[in-house]
Amino acid sequence: MRFNRLSSRRVIDLVDVSKRYPGAGESFAVRGVTLHVADRELMAVLGESGSGKTTLLKMINRLVEPDTGAVRVFDVDVKTRDVVELRRTIGYVIQNAGLFPHLTIGDNVAIVPRLLQWPATKTAARVDELLELVGLPSAAYRERFPDQLSGGQRQRAGVARALAARPRVLLLDEPFSALDPITRVALQEELRRIHRDLGLTTIMVTHDLVEALTLADRVAVMLRGELRQVGTPAELLNAPADEYVARLMGMVRGQAEQLDTLLGARE
Amino acid sequence: MSELGALVRGVPPLLASHLELALIALAAGIAISLPLAIVVAHRPRLSAPVLVVAGVIQTVPGLALLALMVPLIAKTGGLGVGVSAFGFSPAVIALTLYAILPIVRNAITGLRGVDGAVVEAARAMGMTPGQILRQVELPLAAPVIAAGIRTATVWTVGAATLATPVGQPCLGNYIFAGLQTRNWSMLLTGVVAAALLAIALDALLGMTERALASRDRRRVLVPAGALVILVPVVLFALPALASPRGGHEPTYNAVASKGVRPPVTDIRIGGKTYTEQYILVEALRQRLERVGIHVEVVQSLGSTVVFDALDKGDIDAYVDYSGTVWTNLMRRAAGPPRWQILAEVEGWLAREHHVRSMGSLGFENAYVLATRRDTAERLKLRTLADLTARAPALAIGGDYEFFSRAEWASVRAAYDLNFARTASFDPTLLYDAVVAGRVDVVSVYSSDGRIAAHDLVVLEDPAGALPPYDAMILLGSRIASSPRVQCALAPLRGALSVDLVRRASLMVDRTENKSTPQAAATWLLEAAHVHDDDCSDAPP
Numbered sequence: 001m002r003f004n005r006l007s008s009r010r011v012i013d014l015v016d017v018s019k020r021y022p023g024a025g026e027s028f029a030v031r032g033v034t035l036h037v038a039d040r041e042l043m044a045v046l047g048e049s050g051s052g053k054t055t056l057l058k059m060i061n062r063l064v065e066p067d068t069g070a071v072r073v074f075d076v077d078v079k080t081r082d083v084v085e086l087r088r089t090i091g092y093v094i095q096n097a098g099l100f101p102h103l104t105i106g107d108n109v110a111i112v113p114r115l116l117q118w119p120a121t122k123t124a125a126r127v128d129e130l131l132e133l134v135g136l137p138s139a140a141y142r143e144r145f146p147d148q149l150s151g152g153q154r155q156r157a158g159v160a161r162a163l164a165a166r167p168r169v170l171l172l173d174e175p176f177s178a179l180d181p182i183t184r185v186a187l188q189e190e191l192r193r194i195h196r197d198l199g200l201t202t203i204m205v206t207h208d209l210v211e212a213l214t215l216a217d218r219v220a221v222m223l224r225g226e227l228r229q230v231g232t233p234a235e236l237l238n239a240p241a242d243e244y245v246a247r248l249m250g251m252v253r254g255q256a257e258q259l260d261t262l263l264g265a266r267e
Numbered sequence: 268m269s270e271l272g273a274l275v276r277g278v279p280p281l282l283a284s285h286l287e288l289a290l291i292a293l294a295a296g297i298a299i300s301l302p303l304a305i306v307v308a309h310r311p312r313l314s315a316p317v318l319v320v321a322g323v324i325q326t327v328p329g330l331a332l333l334a335l336m337v338p339l340i341a342k343t344g345g346l347g348v349g350v351s352a353f354g355f356s357p358a359v360i361a362l363t364l365y366a367i368l369p370i371v372r373n374a375i376t377g378l379r380g381v382d383g384a385v386v387e388a389a390r391a392m393g394m395t396p397g398q399i400l401r402q403v404e405l406p407l408a409a410p411v412i413a414a415g416i417r418t419a420t421v422w423t424v425g426a427a428t429l430a431t432p433v434g435q436p437c438l439g440n441y442i443f444a445g446l447q448t449r450n451w452s453m454l455l456t457g458v459v460a461a462a463l464l465a466i467a468l469d470a471l472l473g474m475t476e477r478a479l480a481s482r483d484r485r486r487v488l489v490p491a492g493a494l495v496i497l498v499p500v501v502l503f504a505l506p507a508l509a510s511p512r513g514g515h516e517p518t519y520n521a522v523a524s525k526g527v528r529p530p531v532t533d534i535r536i537g538g539k540t541y542t543e544q545y546i547l548v549e550a551l552r553q554r555l556e557r558v559g560i561h562v563e564v565v566q567s568l569g570s571t572v573v574f575d576a577l578d579k580g581d582i583d584a585y586v587d588y589s590g591t592v593w594t595n596l597m598r599r600a601a602g603p604p605r606w607q608i609l610a611e612v613e614g615w616l617a618r619e620h621h622v623r624s625m626g627s628l629g630f631e632n633a634y635v636l637a638t639r640r641d642t643a644e645r646l647k648l649r650t651l652a653d654l655t656a657r658a659p660a661l662a663i664g665g666d667y668e669f670f671s672r673a674e675w676a677s678v679r680a681a682y683d684l685n686f687a688r689t690a691s692f693d694p695t696l697l698y699d700a701v702v703a704g705r706v707d708v709v710s711v712y713s714s715d716g717r718i719a720a721h722d723l724v725v726l727e728d729p730a731g732a733l734p735p736y737d738a739m740i741l742l743g744s745r746i747a748s749s750p751r752v753q754c755a756l757a758p759l760r761g762a763l764s765v766d767l768v769r770r771a772s773l774m775v776d777r778t779e780n781k782s783t784p785q786a787a788a789t790w791l792l793e794a795a796h797v798h799d800d801d802c803s804d805a806p807p
Binding site: 061063083084085086087088090092094095096097098099100101102111112115145161 | 382384385387388389390391392393394395398403406407482
């Protein structure tokens, strides 16, 4: 029922977008997808590899241009916006963070503020603030290089970097899939907290069923480039729209029942 | 020890021009290669042909690439912009081409090696393509690019030694002259100096490379600072220390306006790459310095380069041979008598090139075929006609050019010579080859003292298939009319007998009790009783 707390204003609209990559023949990476993401909503896009979920995400910051259809952010068609300026207003986090290996953590986080020519003192203060926010105390981590950090710490730094210029939209592409389960759960909770505290509108691409269902306000399920169902975790579990979604939810239920059995046996 | 001391004192100016040549070629190579690599790195359709072309250039042997530049520049009118085909320009262009491959190849590899996820993150953060290149791709590729520049540096410093024959002074001067006059300490001095230069630059660039690969980019300042200090020291301070007179820069651009002849105070003398030429250059220098003319010497020029250099005014004088001009430049066949060829050559030079001949020095340096005395006796060889029947069982050796020269075709046709094998040698090693029996007949030079020293028998040429080679001083148009130059050089006309020249050459070539070309020239002028006119009244 978390969805009910959200305002109904839409921040991101993908309207009937399709994409076919050159050389891929007749097969679509994304086909006829329409998806609306509301203000302050955390949307998970769930799918197997090759389902088109990353392509869909990249249409929002124009790393991929759709062949047909329209993408709007805050009611403005992204095609009408300068691509460089657009991207500087949207946070983006990828698997393994994509930190620049030749720059310190502090300099990595400061990239977008410096591109926007913030004053040096403002940038420095923002870097400190963000590193604290993601749990990397600035004094200890600012001067370190990415390869001196653990995978989880790098991912935290990646989130800090994405948030540097106070974007209102955050895109995450498999941000936690390379992490060990304990680190992953800790980071998922922190993401949830940051998302809520900063009032972000967040889209997270994932192939992890449990992550999608436990973290997101709503989940969009994709298969072979097409959107199969969008709904709250409860809606997906209770009213799967088709056999594919039903099978996915069945897997989650099966796991949950096994856990219950284990817990029951202990008691 | 004093000989070595003199050699070492001669190094700084050569080292300076060597370094200058190598650094300018490298800078040009980097300026061409880096933008090229940036443009083609992510375009496989473009990068493949670029790498193929650069690779093909690389496979051309360095000496050939340098030598090719001379006719290429000359034939295209200085590449269309009047670039000189002599000295610095052809050398720097060839070395630049040579430096391109390692830099381009490494830069492409380095740029392609940048993690795609990092570049995508950069794009997603709103970096422009230029910002991604400068702030992400180039810094991350820098260690690999630096390694390419390092490779190119070592190659270029090594290949720059080959700039001597196109008229660019460099450490190759010691190597070519040392090899030709069997002066091994001179040869080694040149080699060691070039090697030390390459090692020093390699070490500095190695430090740069490691600094770039490390976190602390400030470490780059150490090797960069060392370069900033070292390069000017080698280029300016060392040569100034070595020649305290210094600062004397002759100007060669004095263009004669009609009817007014500028006085001749400076002369640049050229010489080819063999002992006799090193001695004759010194003899000319001594004669000209005696009358107060400042002389600069450009030694070890390729034989195709030296005439063009005189023709273009890059040098003012050198000694050539009538037969060389006759066959190579005038493209005429042997046949006319010696006096007629000399006269026609002198007329042609004056008419076609405004080049003045000072007349024959008095000796010939012709191609002759010779054998060991025991071979001659065993096979009863006296003339080239006696070789006709024997040649199919014999091997013949010649210098690098002999077998492609008109003289070889002519002598083969005249005597129907079909040797079992031909072998090319460096002239220095030619005598060793025949003495050791690796070849039976050699083409050598009639004024060479080593013919007698090795007791070789020269085979007579009754058919006159080999043209005459009267040695003659050639003067370029700038100095051709100078009375003082005439006064200084005229006593040499007809003064040098072939016997004296042979003895002077042998003084330099022999292994024991060697003379320098300077000392041999002094001896030659004295032994020939070249008299000293008072030239002080002759206008410069």
